[in-house]
Amino acid sequence: MLSVRNLAVGFQTRRGFVSAVRKLDLSLDKGEILGIVGESGSGKSVSSYALLRVLDAGGSITAGEIHYSGMDLRAISEKDMRDIRGREISMIFQNPRAALNPIRTVGSQIEDVLRRHAQASSQNAREKAIEALQAVKINDAEKRYHAYPFELSGGMCQRVVIAIALACNPQLLIADEPTTGLDITTQKAVMDLVRDLIRERGMSSILITHDLGLAAQYCDRIMVMKDGEIVEQGEPTSLFSQPSHRYTRKLVDATPREGDSIRALLPPEARTPEPARSLSTDILLDVQDLTKTYQGKSGPVQAVKGISLQIAKGQSVGLVGESGSGKSTTAEMLVRLLDPSSGSIVFNGQDIAGIAADDFARHPLRSDIQMVFQDATDSLNPRHTARQTLAEPLKRLGRLRKRELGSRIEELADLVGLPNHLLNRFPHQLSGGQKARVGIARAIALEPSLLILDEPTAALDVSIQAVVLNLLVDLRARLGMSYLFVSHDLHVVRLLCDHVVVMKGGEIVESADADSLMSNPQHPYTRELLSAAPSPPERRISARV
Amino acid sequence: MVTAITSRQCRAVLGRLAQTVPVLFGVVVISFLLTRALPGDPAAYFAGAAADADSIEQVRESLGLDKPLPQQFLIYLGDLARGDLGQSISTGQPVASDLASRLPASLELTLMALLLSCCLSIPLGVMAAMRPGSAIDHLCRVVVTAGVSLPTFFTGILLIYIFYYLLGIAPSPLGRLDFIYLEPDRITGFYLIDAAIARDWETWTGALKQLILPAITLALFTLAPIARMTRAAMLTALSSDFIRTARAAGLTERKVLFVYAFRNALLPVVTTLGMVFSFTLGANVLVEKVFAWPGIGSYAVEALVVSDYAAVQGFVLAMAVLFVLLNLCIDLLYTAIDPRIGFDAQ
Numbered sequence: 001m002l003s004v005r006n007l008a009v010g011f012q013t014r015r016g017f018v019s020a021v022r023k024l025d026l027s028l029d030k031g032e033i034l035g036i037v038g039e040s041g042s043g044k045s046v047s048s049y050a051l052l053r054v055l056d057a058g059g060s061i062t063a064g065e066i067h068y069s070g071m072d073l074r075a076i077s078e079k080d081m082r083d084i085r086g087r088e089i090s091m092i093f094q095n096p097r098a099a100l101n102p103i104r105t106v107g108s109q110i111e112d113v114l115r116r117h118a119q120a121s122s123q124n125a126r127e128k129a130i131e132a133l134q135a136v137k138i139n140d141a142e143k144r145y146h147a148y149p150f151e152l153s154g155g156m157c158q159r160v161v162i163a164i165a166l167a168c169n170p171q172l173l174i175a176d177e178p179t180t181g182l183d184i185t186t187q188k189a190v191m192d193l194v195r196d197l198i199r200e201r202g203m204s205s206i207l208i209t210h211d212l213g214l215a216a217q218y219c220d221r222i223m224v225m226k227d228g229e230i231v232e233q234g235e236p237t238s239l240f241s242q243p244s245h246r247y248t249r250k251l252v253d254a255t256p257r258e259g260d261s262i263r264a265l266l267p268p269e270a271r272t273p274e275p276a277r278s279l280s281t282d283i284l285l286d287v288q289d290l291t292k293t294y295q296g297k298s299g300p301v302q303a304v305k306g307i308s309l310q311i312a313k314g315q316s317v318g319l320v321g322e323s324g325s326g327k328s329t330t331a332e333m334l335v336r337l338l339d340p341s342s343g344s345i346v347f348n349g350q351d352i353a354g355i356a357a358d359d360f361a362r363h364p365l366r367s368d369i370q371m372v373f374q375d376a377t378d379s380l381n382p383r384h385t386a387r388q389t390l391a392e393p394l395k396r397l398g399r400l401r402k403r404e405l406g407s408r409i410e411e412l413a414d415l416v417g418l419p420n421h422l423l424n425r426f427p428h429q430l431s432g433g434q435k436a437r438v439g440i441a442r443a444i445a446l447e448p449s450l451l452i453l454d455e456p457t458a459a460l461d462v463s464i465q466a467v468v469l470n471l472l473v474d475l476r477a478r479l480g481m482s483y484l485f486v487s488h489d490l491h492v493v494r495l496l497c498d499h500v501v502v503m504k505g506g507e508i509v510e511s512a513d514a515d516s517l518m519s520n521p522q523h524p525y526t527r528e529l530l531s532a533a534p535s536p537p538e539r540r541i542s543a544r545v
Numbered sequence: 546m547v548t549a550i551t552s553r554q555c556r557a558v559l560g561r562l563a564q565t566v567p568v569l570f571g572v573v574v575i576s577f578l579l580t581r582a583l584p585g586d587p588a589a590y591f592a593g594a595a596a597d598a599d600s601i602e603q604v605r606e607s608l609g610l611d612k613p614l615p616q617q618f619l620i621y622l623g624d625l626a627r628g629d630l631g632q633s634i635s636t637g638q639p640v641a642s643d644l645a646s647r648l649p650a651s652l653e654l655t656l657m658a659l660l661l662s663c664c665l666s667i668p669l670g671v672m673a674a675m676r677p678g679s680a681i682d683h684l685c686r687v688v689v690t691a692g693v694s695l696p697t698f699f700t701g702i703l704l705i706y707i708f709y710y711l712l713g714i715a716p717s718p719l720g721r722l723d724f725i726y727l728e729p730d731r732i733t734g735f736y737l738i739d740a741a742i743a744r745d746w747e748t749w750t751g752a753l754k755q756l757i758l759p760a761i762t763l764a765l766f767t768l769a770p771i772a773r774m775t776r777a778a779m780l781t782a783l784s785s786d787f788i789r790t791a792r793a794a795g796l797t798e799r800k801v802l803f804v805y806a807f808r809n810a811l812l813p814v815v816t817t818l819g820m821v822f823s824f825t826l827g828a829n830v831l832v833e834k835v836f837a838w839p840g841i842g843s844y845a846v847e848a849l850v851v852s853d854y855a856a857v858q859g860f861v862l863a864m865a866v867l868f869v870l871l872n873l874c875i876d877l878l879y880t881a882i883d884p885r886i887g888f889d890a891q
Contacts, residue, residue, distance in 0.1 A: 054792050056784075086795035093793075098786040101805050103883050112804070113794045148884045164794055 001204055002028040002051075002172060007064035009043070009050045009228075020046045021228045024064070028172070033198065033205045035219030035236075037212050037251070039461035040432070043228035044208045048174045051206075052089055053081055068172070087117045090165035092194075094177035096158035100149040106133070106160045107145035110167055117168045132163040137193060154323075155186035159193070166197060173198060173205045179214070183322035184488055188532035191218055210461060212255045213536035216240060224248045240537045254466035257536050258518070262473055262495040265466035275477035278314055279498070284482050285311040285334070285450060290343035290353075292329050303329045305506040306343065311450065316476065316483035318493035318514065320529070321503035328454060330503070331486045335371045335452045336360040347450070367397045367446035374455045376435035380427040386413075386438045387423040393445045408445075415478075416441040416471060433464035437471070444475060452484045457492065469496060490529055494518050502526050554880075558873065565869045569862070573625065576861035577618055585852035591634050608634070621858070630862070631855030635848060640859035643844065648863060649734025650721055651833070651840035655826045657737075657756055658763035659818070666768045667814070670775025671807065674783060685772055693769035701762040701835035708758060716754050718836045726751040759836040763829055767821050774817040778810035785809070811882050819875040823868055 007024040010017050021043040028034050038044040049055045051066060053073070066073040068089065073081070085091075093099040101109055110129040114120035120128040126145070133141035136159040149157050158178060165173060175194060179187035195218055198205050209215050215222050216236035223233040224247065232245040243249040254265050263271040292304040304326040311317050321327040332338040334345060336357055345353040352365060360366055370393075373379035380389055390409045394400045400408055413420055416437040427435055436456060443451055453472070457465040473496065476483060487493050493500055493514070500517045502510040502525065510523040521527045588605035589596070596604070605611050609620060624631060630640035666689070673685040708715035716723050721736055726748045729739035737756070740749035782788065783806050791801045830842030841860060848856035879886050 049789075052793055054789055082795045082797065084795070085793055091790075091793040093786060093790060095786060099790045101787045101791070101809070102885065103808060104804070112791075112796055112800065116794070116796050116800070150885050161790065164790065 001030045001069060002026070003065075003067045004051070005065045007047065007050060007066065008062045009046050009055065009059060010062050011056075012058040012060070019062075019228060020059070021050065023229060025230065026223070028204050028206065030171075030204055031202055032221065033195070033207060033219045035215030035222040036206060036208045036225055037210065037215045037222055038225035039210055039251075039463065041227070042225040044225045045176050047225075048091070048176055048206060048208055051174065052085055052091060053078075054085070054091075083117070086113050086165070086170065087168050088170050089172045089174065090168075090170040091174045091176065092158070092161050092165045092178050094180040096161045096178075096182075097149055097154060099161050100157055102149055105146050105148055106152070106163075107147075109160070110164055113164050113167050119168050129167075132167045133160070135166065135197070136160070136163045138163070153186075154182050155190060158182060158186075158190050162190075162194060162197070166201075169201065171203055173203055174208070175205060176208045177210065178207075180210075185322065185528055185532045187214075188534075194218075211534065212251050212462070213257070213534035216536050217534045224251065237537045250463055252536075254462040255536050256489075256491040256495060258491070262469055265495070266470055275474060277477040278480070280313040282313045283310050284313045284315075284348060285309075285484075286344075286346040287334065288344045288346075290330065290333060290345065291341045292326070292333060292338070293341045303506055304333070304340075307503070307506075307508050309501055309508070309511065311482050311484060313449070314476075314480055314482055315499065316485060316497045318490075318497035318500040319484060319486045319503060320488065320490055320493050320500060322488055322529075324505070325503040326506040327486050327503050331371070331452050331454050331484065334484065335369055336366075337371075367393070368448050369450045369452065370443040370446065370448040371452045371454065372439050372443045372456045375459055376432060376439050376456075377427060377459070379439055380435060382427055385424050385426055386418070386430065389438055390423075390442055390445060393442060397446055412441045412445055415444070415475065431464075432460050433467060436460060436464070436468050440468075440471065440475070444479060444481070447479060448481065450482045450484065452486070454486045455488070458487075465492070472496060489533070490518070490526075491533055502529070558877075561873055561876070562869075568869065569865055572862060572865040573622070573858075574618075576858045577621060580852070580854045580857050581614065583849075583852060587634055587852040587854060590851050625862075630859040633848065633853055633856040633859075635851050635853045635856065640855050643856065644841065644859055644863050645734065647839055647841045647844050648867075650838060651826060651829065651842060653721075653735045653737065654756065654759055654763065654832070654838060654840060655822065655829060657760040658767065658825065658829075659822060661760055661764040662767045662771060662821075663818070665764070666772035667775050669768075670772040671779055671802075673772070673776045674779030675802070677780065682776075685776065689769035689772045692765040692767075695765070696831070697762055697766050697829070698831045698835050700765055701759065701832055704758050704762060705835070715758050716751075718755075718758065720837050720839055721755055722748070722752055723755065759832050759838055762832050762835075763825060767825055770817050770821055771814065775810065775814050778813040779806060782806040782810040808882065812879065815875060815878050815882065819871060822871060826867070827864065 004024055004026040007021060007026075008019065009021040010019045024047055026034075036044045036047070046055070046059070049059070050061050051073070053061075055061075061074060064074075068084070071084075073084070100106065107126065107129045110132050111120065111125040114125055114128050114132070115122070130141045130145055133144055138144050138156065138159050144152070144156075149160070152160065173194070178194065179190055182190060191214065194205075197203075207215060207219055216239075219236060221233065222236055222239050223230050224239075224245065225231065226247050232239070232243065232248045239248065240252055243252050250267050253267060256265060261274065263274055287310070288308050289306045290304060290308070291302065291306050294301045294303055307330060309317065319327050319330065329338065333340045336352060336355065339357050340353050343353060344351050347365060347369065350365070352360070352363075355363060384392075387409055390412055391405055394405055394408055398408075409423065410420055413423055418434060418437045418441065422430060422434060427438075430438065440456070456472075457468050460468060469492065472483070475481065483496070485493055485497055490500070497514050500512060500514045501508055502517075502523065504525050510517065510521065510526045512522070517526065518530070521530055588601050588608060588610055591608070592601045592604040602611075609617060612620070621631070628641070630644070632638070633640050633643055636643055669685045669688065673682040676682060705715070705718050709718060722728060729736055729743050729745055729748050732739050732742055736752035737749060740746070740752055788801060788805055791805045796805070827842065829840065830846055832838065833840040833843040841863070845857065845860040848860065
């Protein structure tokens with residue numbers, strides 16, 4: 001149905017022509033779901049934009065052929081192409097909220113497509129739009145018809161994007177990271193919905209994702225892309241059991257799966273034995289009945305409803321929950337950036353809940369509780385070099401002077417595996433993984449006894465996530481720190497934590513030893529979280545340690 | 546449901562107006578103190594060149610300027626509460642009636658200028674954003690730079706020289722209406738509107754002819770901010786994710802451009818428009834002088850030169866009220882454009 005031969009795509013940039021995709025060959029049969037997997041910069045999204053000829057400014061197809069149902073998509077006019085888009089080939093995008101026009105009701109946006117492709121007249125457009133909303137299983141579709149995107153949740157918005165894409169019954173659906181940024185249970189719901197709709201209507205689909213596990217679960221065939229080229233393709237099970245390309249093997253390894261140790265995420269040659277560490281029974285942090293109430297527009301909103309948890313010295317506790325569960329609010333209160341409404345936070349025998357967040361910055365305990373933030377890019381000052389970023393806490397809280405400062409910074413860089421020559425670079429000159437290292441180095445600069453990690457790997461590619469998680473394991477053993485690891489991903493949390501706390505709606509629903517929680521979840525919500533995570537096929541190759 | 550929203554909005558509007566009372570009071574105090582602090586003695590000016598110390602003192606007494614400042618202020622406040630803005634000593638008219646005749650003249654000129662300016666600059670900005678770096682983009686840049694770098698009095702005189710003196714197609718630049726026409730019955734104070742209401746199309750054409758040159762002069766000056774902001778806002782909107790969604794759904798380029806991109810770009814444009822309106826209204830005194838336009842800018846400058854306290858205070862207060870109303874209108878426009886902005890939420 002779709003065949004692409006020798007496709008090359010490039011971008012005209014200020015620094016000259018950059019080739020994004022090279023020699024892409026691809027064929028898709030009717031009813032087939034093809035997965036294209038790759039990390040950021042691999043050219044997977046660009047290839048899909050090229051198929052529909054919706055490349056960003058400066059981008060162009062430089063070579064190759066695209067044939068769809070006997071039509072040459074490179075040769076036909078822009079006008080004919082517009083008829084094909086949405087009618088024959090549709091697309092859904094990542095970040096669904098941004099993918100919808102913020103100031104137009106979702107109903108009108110669906111109607112626009114229906115009427116453009118003559119699927120509805122002005123009389124029955126409304127009716128058809130509501131039908132399209134019902135098809136993507138939106139409750140109360142008649143009411144949602146009048147909603148603006150900002151009034152809907154992320155998962156709801158993605159359903160609307162799907163409704164727009166499928167409104168005119170296209171034959172091919174291209175899904176570009178359709179679940180990035182969505183909660184794991186929402187991801188499952190959205191992906192199941194997409195799969196069912198595709199099967200129901202006998203459509204073909206291309207799923208573009210960075211998540212090998214997700215692709216394996218939903219696709220008939222997977223292509224792995226790296227630096228603009230396809231490095232390997234095959235059926236999910238064979239790809240997982242016998243990855244032939246080095247890069248595929250690395251990706252397969254880095255995808256967390258049940259039962260494996262954290263070192264198994266790394267390529268075999270990097271799997272050093274896990275360092276030993278000492279766990280004590282002394283309580284480092286004791287949180288009792290912590291609450292946080294915000295003053296919302298329509299009355300008070302209770303974000304955290306009285307939670308209690310303990311962290312022992314050297315222990316790592318995982319705090320798991322989806323967006324809106326109150327996990328980030330809890331983390332911010334514990335790191336004393338936010339004042340709790342009530343409850344106590346006893347750290348090393350001292351209640352620090354009563355110290356105002358503003359005063360805590362000058363408190364001697366400040367250097368003992370540090371945080372690694374979610375977005376490595378946004379949490380670094382863009383005008384500070386890595387060296388200046390690391391110097392800040394050392395100067396302010398550590399009171400280090402010139403020579404000491406310089407040697408300590410280099411020591412820290414060594415500790416997190418950041419080459420010394422990168423210290424004089426600005427954040428935009430560093431890669432995602434390097435920025436994550438700077439963020440971690442800044443947090444451990446003062447040798448805190450408690451490190452709070454707020455989804456430190458959420459924005460990273462899996463292979464880099466594997467490296468960063470292992471770095472955290474090494475640092476923990478070396479510095480004897482306790483971790484509070486905040487995440488939405490139980491599989492990642494399990495790798496790093498001794499104890500796991502599951503939060504939902506501002507309350508703790510389950511709190512247990514990591515292994516027993518994974519093997520024998522008690523609360524239905526925990527079970528839901530576990531089953532929603534994509535489970536990659538078993539890897540049959542021996543994990544060479 | 547519709548009535549519920551409107552009544553809630555009404556309350557929000559009233560609430561917003563109530564918030565401006567302290568601001569307006571501050572304006573009253575400052576304008577009072579500033580006029581008193583300026584050098585110049587209105588009594589000496591009013592008494593005339595031949596007056597001696599005694600007669601100046603007499604005039605001072607009759608103007609109430611011999612009283613201590615706090616007392617003068619209280620009297621001023623009392624007058625204000627009755628709606629009396631005082632008497633202008635230079636025109637001899639009540640300030641309120643002076644303003645009532647001159648403010649519409651300025652507003653008519655400014656609004657006309659902005660209308661012309663928008664008609665040119667918004668399409669220019671949109672076209673420039675559609676093809677950044679193209680010929681139309683460069684043309685846009687040249688036109689707006691030229692417009693903003695030529696002083697208004699220069700453009701004004703140039704236009705008069707060409708269209709009145711050389712070509713003779715424009716009327717003499719002497720105010721709002723040539724003497725051969727009768728002023729239309731005063732309803733709004735805007736000649737174009739009043740003439741249209743009276744169905745006096747001859748006067749309407751006459752008023753338009755007088756208006757067109759000064760309006761073009763002002764319009765050229767205000768092109769730059771509006772065109773630049775339109776271009777920038779359109780560029781941002783066009784690179785948004787939802788534009789790609791719309792294109793991938795096969796929507797026509799026109800729909801993508803106007804329904805999807807342009808409406809999203811409107812917000813910053815409206816903000817700029819509000820700012821441009823306020824500075825134009827205050828700063829068009831040069832254009833008013835060149836075209837002998839009986840506007841509020843020239844009135845204020847004349848009053849200031851002779852320390853005409855009541856007139857200056859009246860002018861400042863009128864402008865303050867005008868800006869408050871303008872900001873209210875812009876906020877209401879925001880809510881109409883963008884459903885995410887709740888009026889009562891601010």
